[in-house]
Amino acid sequence: MSVPILPTISTSCIVISAIFVAIGWSFIKKKKTDQHMRMMVCAAIFAVTFFIIYATRTIFIGNTSFGGPENIKIFYTVFLIFHITLATVGAVLGIISLWTGYKKKYQFHRKLGPVTSNIWFFTAITGVIVYLLLYVFYHGGETTSVIKAILGT
Numbered sequence: 346m347s348v349p350i351l352p353t354i355s356t357s358c359i360v361i362s363a364i365f366v367a368i369g370w371s372f373i374k375k376k377k378t379d380q381h382m383r384m385m386v387c388a389a390i391f392a393v394t395f396f397i398i399y400a401t402r403t404i405f406i407g408n409t410s411f412g413g414p415e416n417i418k419i420f421y422t423v424f425l426i427f428h429i430t431l432a433t434v435g436a437v438l439g440i441i442s443l444w445t446g447y448k449k450k451y452q453f454h455r456k457l458g459p460v461t462s463n464i465w466f467f468t469a470i471t472g473v474i475v476y477l478l479l480y481v482f483y484h485g486g487e488t489t490s491v492i493k494a495i496l497g498t
Contacts, residue, residue: 348480351406355398356476362391363469366462373458382446388465389443392436403490409479410486421478428471435464 369384411421438461445454479485 349409349485351398351402352409352476352480355395355402356472358391358395358398359469359472362388362395363466365391366465370459370462385443385446389439392439392465396436405490407488407490409488411479411483412486413478413483424471424478425475428468428475431464431468431471435461435468438464 365384365388369381369388372378372381372384411418411425413421438457442454442457442461445451445457
């Protein structure tokens with residue numbers, strides 16, 4: 346079995362990001378704020394790395410359509426929309442969480458952090474499932490770049 350390298354790397358980045366969030370969460374529970382901050386910055390770096398790989402791949406290479414059986418395509422699509430929504434909300438909340446921590450707005454940060462972390466964990470899990478459905482369990486369908494879609498080539 347052969348899997349495409351960029352989706353494998355980007356999915357790995359999200360998983361690593363979630364692992365750093367979990368480690369960071371454990372540090373803050375032990376009141377180790379410096380270690381917590383370092384872990385959350387590492388989590389953010391891996392999340393940004395994912396986004397850079399994903400965005401450039403989408404623009405220049407394209408997104409892969411679902412290649413599995415037609416009778417489950419609707420379930421995949423609904424699941425994908427759920428994942429994209431989680432990822433978007435998680436990214437926005439992640440930026441806000443990092444910003445409030447950096448600005449020492451701890452009262453708000455303490456409330457938002459656990460919500461953000463849980464959303465990020467579900468984002469990572471659903472991202473792995475999307476990856477498995479696209480590249481491991483089924484062969485991916487057609488891949489079309491945004492540039493080709495816009496230019497019609």
